[in-house]
Amino acid sequence: MRTKMRNFARAGVVAGALGLSLIAATGGAQAYTYDGSDPSASGCASGATTVESAVVKNSHSTFGTIELRYSTACHTAWARLTLNYTQSACGNAAAGYACASANVTRNNDGRTYRCTIHQGETQCYTPMVYDKGLTSFAEGSVDTAAGMADTRTAAY
Numbered sequence: 001m002r003t004k005m006r007n008f009a010r011a012g013v014v015a016g017a018l019g020l021s022l023i024a025a026t027g028g029a030q031a032y033t034y035d036g037s038d039p040s041a042s043g044c045a046s047g048a049t050t051v052e053s054a055v056v057k058n059s060h061s062t063f064g065t066i067e068l069r070y071s072t073a074c075h076t077a078w079a080r081l082t083l084n085y086t087q088s089a090c091g092n093a094a095a096g097y098a099c100a101s102a103n104v105t106r107n108n109d110g111r112t113y114r115c116t117i118h119q120g121e122t123q124c125y126t127p128m129v130y131d132k133g134l135t136s137f138a139e140g141s142v143d144t145a146a147g148m149a150d151t152r153t154a155a156y
Contacts, residue, residue, distance in 0.1 A: 032130030044074035066140030075132030
């Protein structure tokens, strides 16, 4: 009986180690079709629609709009941030402010992609996350003299 229990315990240790090595090898986020791809270059932006949007603002100012874009052809989502003005100096100690940015996040595994609006620009869009049968959300962040604003869309 002891031999059977010992063998059973050894099998459990081996199976557990195999499971941990599989988790370590695959990482936390699942890699799906189109993850990290450019919506325009892939053709997924053609025919895409804005499925959720929100105004990026704080108690003092309105800065722009964050959109969650969706392609039914590719089953992908991405974020697009559009400012109401051209981005001024940002992103370094001399500027004193971070550049505006957008994130798209897939809810089931937390896969996130980001874009940044650099000085002289008004818009950016993130790489895509595969979203068929899943949900994602977009988030926009703006840092200015009028204060910080961080706004998130509803998930779709």
